[in-house]
Amino acid sequence: MENCSYFYQAVTRIAEDRILELLQHAKETEARGNGFPEAGSYFRACAHTVYSAWRDITDGWHTDEDIERLESFIGLPIWSDVS
Numbered sequence: 001m002e003n004c005s006y007f008y009q010a011v012t013r014i015a016e017d018r019i020l021e022l023l024q025h026a027k028e029t030e031a032r033g034n035g036f037p038e039a040g041s042y043f044r045a046c047a048h049t050v051y052s053a054w055r056d057i058t059d060g061w062h063t064d065e066d067i068e069r070l071e072s073f074i075g076l077p078i079w080s081d082v083s
Contacts, residue, residue, distance in 0.1 A: 008061045012070075015054035019073050022047040047074050 026043035051070055055062065
C-alpha cells in the first residue's frame with residue numbers, strides 16, 4: 001500500500017504542475033494577443049484533459065481535497081457526486 005500512496009502523490013503532483021503550467025500558458029497567450037485566437041482555449045482544454053487523465057489514473061485513490069483543489073484550478077467541478 002505504501003507504494004500506491006507514493007505513486008498517487010507523485011501522479012497528483014505531476015498533474016497539478018501540468019495543469020498550472022497549461023493555465024499559465026493560456027493566460028500569457030491571451031495577454032500577448034498574438035498567435036491564433038483560440039490558443040487560450042486550447043491550453044485550457046489541455047488542462048482539462050490532464051485533470052481527466054488524473055481522475056482515471058487515480059480512480060479509487062483520489063481524495064476529496066485533491067479533487068476540489070485540482071478542479072478549482074480549471075474553474076469548475078467536472079464530476080460532482082461521482083466517486
